[in-house]
Amino acid sequence: MNQIHAEQIPNEVDTSDDLLSYDSVIFYHGTSTYFLDDILQDGLRPRSETETDPNGREDIPNNDDRIYLGPNPESTEDIYGQVMGAAKEKREEVGGAPVILEVAVDPSNLYPDDDMTAYAGLSEDQINSQEFALESIEASGYVSHEGTIPPEDILTWDVKDSRYPPWERALEAAENQEDPTAVAAEYIINNEL
Numbered sequence: 428m429n430q431i432h433a434e435q436i437p438n439e440v441d442t443s444d445d446l447l448s449y450d451s452v453i454f455y456h457g458t459s460t461y462f463l464d465d466i467l468q469d470g471l472r473p474r475s476e477t478e479t480d481p482n483g484r485e486d487i488p489n490n491d492d493r494i495y496l497g498p499n500p501e502s503t504e505d506i507y508g509q510v511m512g513a514a515k516e517k518r519e520e521v522g523g524a525p526v527i528l529e530v531a532v533d534p535s536n537l538y539p540d541d542d543m544t545a546y547a548g549l550s551e552d553q554i555n556s557q558e559f560a561l562e563s564i565e566a567s568g569y570v571s572h573e574g575t576i577p578p579e580d581i582l583t584w585d586v587k588d589s590r591y592p593p594w595e596r597a598l599e600a601a602e603n604q605e606d607p608t609a610v611a612a613e614y615i616i617n618n619e620l
């Protein structure tokens with residue numbers, strides 16, 4: 428199978444036609460474990476099918492028939508932290524723990540991320556044009572995927588149990604005049620990262 432990881436695209440793909448020559452592109456999606464059983468059974472479905480709330484920015488169009496994807500949140504390419512940020516937001520909204528899904532998607536279903544209207548000045552018409560998916564990946568690393576991503580295209584998932592992550596505990600320690608370094612080291616020693 429001819430696959431490419433999202434992080435490789437800016438260096439290895441020059442045109443939209445080049446992107447479409449791949450069988451699949453590997454991206455990541457952040458959500459909550461609250462939804463994980465349904466996702467693994469029915470696939471990753473767009474908001475229009477799940478009745479979940481949009482991301483809340485009224486100044487940016489939201490396409491309810493799309494799923495938002497980004498680069499590996501552990502890579503340097505996730506410069507905006509949106510994949511993990513989305514997982515944390517869902518945890519706060521519905522409970523559970525943040526989970527990151529690794530998915531392989533057909534590049535012919537990719538569109539620009541809606542945020543590109545604000546970040547790169549794309550028009551609403553351009554956001555709805557597949558021609559600009561590559562530009563979206565190159566500019567921010569993020570895209571939207573039209574339609575459901577079936578369960579068999581979910582490659583892995585990683586639960587991030589960050590109900591009380593070390594950096595939040597370290598900040599609290601600093602406020603209480605404790606040594607934040609010692610608190611972070613305690614988490615590492617106890618494998619709580």
